[in-house]
Amino acid sequence: MSAHGAAAIEKALARADVRSLLLGLLCRPGLATEAGPAAMGGFYAVLMIAGRTSAVVWALLDAALPSADAPHVAVLRAALAGAAAGDAALAADCAAASAKFAEALALRAAA
Numbered sequence: 001m002s003a004h005g006a007a008a009i010e011k012a013l014a015r016a017d018v019r020s021l022l023l024g025l026l027c028r029p030g031l032a033t034e035a036g037p038a039a040m041g042g043f044y045a046v047l048m049i050a051g052r053t054s055a056v057v058w059a060l061l062d063a064a065l066p067s068a069d070a071p072h073v074a075v076l077r078a079a080l081a082g083a084a085a086g087d088a089a090l091a092a093d094c095a096a097a098s099a100k101f102a103e104a105l106a107l108r109a110a111a
Contacts, residue, residue: 006049013056026064032072040072044079051083051098052090058097065101065108073109080105 012018025031032040051057061076068076080102090098 006046006052009047010050010054010057013050013054013060019056019060023060023063026060027067029067029069032069032075037071037075037078040075041079041082044076045082048079048083049088051094052088053094055091055093055097058094058101062097062101062104065104068108073105076105077109 013022047057047061051061065076083098089095
C-alpha cells in the first residue's frame with residue numbers, strides 16, 4: 001500500500017470496507033515482528049502523511065492501538081516521531097486527532 005503514496009491511501013480509506021480490512025490487518029498479533037520494523041515503519045510513514053489531511057487515519061490508528069504489542073508500539077512511536085519532525089502542517093481536525101493518538105500511544109508504551 002505504501003508504494004501507492006499518501007493520496008491513494010487517503011482515497012482508499014474513504015471506503016468502509018478498506019478501513020475494516022486494514023484495521024483487521026493492523027490488529028494482527030505479531031504483525032510488526034513478522035512484517036519487520038522497516039516495512040511497517042515505511043507503511044506508517046506514508047499513512048501519517050495521509051493523516052495530515054485525513055482524520056480517518058488517526059481514528060484507524062487509535063482503533064488498532066489496543067492490540068499493538070511492544071514491537072508494534074515501538075514502530076508506531078518511531079513513525080510518529082518522524083511525522084512530527086516533518087514541516088508540513090496538519091489540518092485542524094487532524095492535528096487534534098493526531099495529538100489524541102500520540103497521547104494514547106504514550107500511555108500504551110508506558111504500560
